[in-house]
Every structure is written in C-alpha cells, then in structure tokens.
Amino acid sequence: MEHHLAWKPYCRPFRTPLRTAYGEWAEREGLLVRLEADGAVGYGEVAPLESFGTESVLDAAEFLDALAEDPDLEVPPQFVCTRFALDCAGGALRKTPKRTLHVSGLLPAGITAYAALQTLLNQGFTTFKWKIGVEPMEVERQLCAELFKLLHGKGILRLDANAGLSYEETEEWLEFLEDYPVEYLEQPMEPGNEASMAVLAERYAVPIALDESLCGPGALLKFAEFFPKGPFVVKPSLIGSVESYQAWRSFHSGVRVIYSSAFETAIGIEAALRLAAQDEFSSEAVGFGTLEAFPHDDVLGGHPYGPTLTAGTLTSGDYEAIWNRL
Ligand SMILES: [Mg+2]
Structure with missing residues (x-):
C-alpha cells in the first residue's frame, strides 16, 4: 500500500x-x-x-x-x-455538502470593542463574542453595558472569560448579566471547576458554556452529564478523532454545540467548517471571527470574513496551492 x-x-x-x-x-x-x-x-x-x-x-x-x-x-x-x-x-470530511453558516464576529478585549462592534454591525453581523477577564471587572462591566446599548435590538452577545474568573467573580458577572440579553458566559472558571460552574448555571438565568473544559479525551462525554443541554463550544481542531466525535454527537443531539475556530490556516478553517456543516443538530452562529485576526495579504488564509461562511468551497487545487506556498 x-x-x-x-x-x-x-x-x-x-x-x-x-x-x-x-x-x-x-x-x-x-x-x-x-x-x-x-x-x-x-x-x-x-x-x-x-x-x-x-x-x-x-x-x-x-x-x-x-x-x-x-x-x-x-x-x-x-x-x-x-x-x-x-x-x-485521510479524507474523513471529504464528502461534505455545501452549507452556509452564520458567523459570530469577534470583538477585541477592552475599550476597542466598542468601535469594532460598530464596524461589524455595519457589515451585517448579528452575533458577537467579547473577551472578558482582561481588564478590571468594574471597567469591563461599564463597557459591557455600553456594548449592550449599542446592540439593542440588533444582535446578541456572547462573553468569553477564558477561564480567568474566580467563583465569586463568576457569580458577580452572572448577577450583572441577568439584566441583559446575553447568549451565554463562556468558560468563566478553570477546567476542574465544572461542578461549581454547573451549580451556578442552575442558579442563574444566563447559560454557562464550556470551552477549555472540553479539551482532552473523554471530556465531552463526562461533561454532558453536568451540562445536558450544553452549551458546548467545540473547536474541531481539538476534538481528536472525527469518528468518535460524530458518534458522541449523534448520541447527544440535545446538547447545544457552537463550532469555533482556533486561529487556523484555510486548511484547518475548511475542516472546522465541514465538521460544523455535517452537524444537522446545530444551527448556532459559528465562532470564526478569528479570520480577521491575520493580515489580509496572509497567503495561508482564503476564506472571506463576513456574516456567513460556506463549508465545502475549498477545492483540491486550493489545498495544493496553500501547501506549495509554505
Ligand atoms: Mg472560548
């Protein structure tokens, strides 16, 4: 062979x-x-x-x-x-139907998020993600209130703490967010605190999404018990075996799954989009705002950044060209 x-x-x-x-x-x-x-x-x-x-x-x-x-x-x-x-x-995602997915725009941490939100709204985005846990909490909450004012009636916000909050800070954020139309608070606490996060998720109306917690063999299976409806932020580049993941997914179709990129080249982006496109149970906006993070002349990119992305568009010639450019 x-x-x-x-x-x-x-x-x-x-x-x-x-x-x-x-x-x-x-x-x-x-x-x-x-x-x-x-x-x-x-x-x-x-x-x-x-x-x-x-x-x-x-x-x-x-x-x-x-x-x-x-x-x-x-x-x-x-x-x-x-x-x-x-x-x-090896071709695990080769046969994927073309499917268009809504994209969540990525806002930078801190004060520049405000201008970025205005720009993305003008471009037609309706779902946004903002990184928190970077500036002092009081500063971020004031900014957050401003972002919600700007968004009013036009879109929805996801907050991502990247495991940077304590239990008390997580609870303070959840209390604060109860007054706002937030989609979820993503990974407030470090992996290992899933039981505490599940307790807080029960107590407040704002869903807690897992991201960092889901990395590693067996994590999806284990935490679907704590969070039977999710939401789970799934980064295809980190899932391991495609076959095992899809088997898990078909048995846990009630878990809300949000597909998200990990700052890949066009090859990894296409793979992630294809995995998302094959998931008939998820229609959530995908987290591919990462495309805008690289210079526009970067030769390893290829997908246009906009409010939608279509899986299954990269041709075999495109793959080869990216490989040869490197
Ligand atoms: Mg995250």
Missing part, C-alpha cells in the same frame, strides 16, 4: 497581538500535513492550543516524523490536534 506522509511548519503573526485572560499572543504556530495514500491526496492541520491542554507543535512534529517512518504507529490519545489533522488528511 502506497503511503506517504509529509508535514510543514507555519508561523503566522497576528495583525495585532491577541489579548485574552491568558495574556498576549503574537503569532500562531502550527503544522500542515499532507497524506498520500492509495492514489488519494489529503491535507490536514495541526493547530494546538497549549493553554487548553493540547500537545505542543514540537510534540506533534516529532510524532509525525515517527509516523512517516512507521505508518502502523498509534496516535497517543492526548494528541488530539494531531489525530484530527490525520483524520482530515
């Missing part, structure tokens, strides 16, 4: 360093994977988020080298990004 595996590293600087509760992030590093097997060529992307607990780019690269030598090696279960990339390169 013919089997040829290759990978290339990439490094993409953000237009402006990203500010989240984890601090500043200046450039995105990852790997593109090309797999030629039995005459078919496929591509995948390893886009790790180590702050979420994934493998590192270096770990992935070392494993892929070993796998190129010995195609029978098993992917370690904790190498979730590598598993997803290899599944994609």
Whole structure:
C-alpha cells in the first residue's frame, strides 16, 4: 500500500497581538500535513492550543516524523490536534455538502470593542463574542453595558472569560448579566471547576458554556452529564478523532454545540467548517471571527470574513496551492 506522509511548519503573526485572560499572543504556530495514500491526496492541520491542554507543535512534529517512518504507529490519545489533522488528511470530511453558516464576529478585549462592534454591525453581523477577564471587572462591566446599548435590538452577545474568573467573580458577572440579553458566559472558571460552574448555571438565568473544559479525551462525554443541554463550544481542531466525535454527537443531539475556530490556516478553517456543516443538530452562529485576526495579504488564509461562511468551497487545487506556498 502506497503511503506517504509529509508535514510543514507555519508561523503566522497576528495583525495585532491577541489579548485574552491568558495574556498576549503574537503569532500562531502550527503544522500542515499532507497524506498520500492509495492514489488519494489529503491535507490536514495541526493547530494546538497549549493553554487548553493540547500537545505542543514540537510534540506533534516529532510524532509525525515517527509516523512517516512507521505508518502502523498509534496516535497517543492526548494528541488530539494531531489525530484530527490525520483524520482530515485521510479524507474523513471529504464528502461534505455545501452549507452556509452564520458567523459570530469577534470583538477585541477592552475599550476597542466598542468601535469594532460598530464596524461589524455595519457589515451585517448579528452575533458577537467579547473577551472578558482582561481588564478590571468594574471597567469591563461599564463597557459591557455600553456594548449592550449599542446592540439593542440588533444582535446578541456572547462573553468569553477564558477561564480567568474566580467563583465569586463568576457569580458577580452572572448577577450583572441577568439584566441583559446575553447568549451565554463562556468558560468563566478553570477546567476542574465544572461542578461549581454547573451549580451556578442552575442558579442563574444566563447559560454557562464550556470551552477549555472540553479539551482532552473523554471530556465531552463526562461533561454532558453536568451540562445536558450544553452549551458546548467545540473547536474541531481539538476534538481528536472525527469518528468518535460524530458518534458522541449523534448520541447527544440535545446538547447545544457552537463550532469555533482556533486561529487556523484555510486548511484547518475548511475542516472546522465541514465538521460544523455535517452537524444537522446545530444551527448556532459559528465562532470564526478569528479570520480577521491575520493580515489580509496572509497567503495561508482564503476564506472571506463576513456574516456567513460556506463549508465545502475549498477545492483540491486550493489545498495544493496553500501547501506549495509554505
Ligand atoms: Mg472560548
């Protein structure tokens, strides 16, 4: 059986360093994977988020080298990004119908969110995500009230704390948000605090969504018990096996799932969109506001940033061109 595996590293600087509760992030590093097997060529992307607990780019690269030598090696279960990339390169998402998805716009942390919201509203976005847990809480709540005023009747806001809040701060935010049309508060506390977050979610009207908590083998299964309706923010690049994920999804169709990107190149974006497009139970706006985070002349991009995105548009020629440009 013919089997040829290759990978290339990439490094993409953000237009402006990203500010989240984890601090500043200046450039995105990852790997593109090309797999030629039995005459078919496929591509995948390893886009790790180590702050979420994934493998590192270096770990992935070392494993892929070993796998190129010995195609029978098993992917370690904790190498979730590598598993997803290899599944994609092996054609797991090749047959995806074209489907158009609504996109949630990404607002920068802090005061610049206000101007960004105005711009995105003008572009036709109706769902927005804002990062909190970056500035002092009092400052963020004043800003948040202003954002809601600007949004009034025109859209909905999701807040993402990136695990940066304590139990008390989470409760203060939930109390504050009860007066506003917020869609959910995303991952207020660090992974490991799911039981506490479930208690708070019971007590307040504002849903608590999990994101960081869902990284790693078995997490989706485990936390669907605490949060039987979700919402779960699923980053396809971090799910591991496509087949296992889709099996989980078909048994947990009542969980609200919001698909979200992890700052991938066009290859990873397309894979994430395809996974979202195949999910007949989710019609939530997808979190792909990340597209705007890179310079417009970046040769590894390809999807236009706008209020909708269509899965299944990247051609085999596009994949090859991106691979060759790197
Ligand atoms: Mg998040």
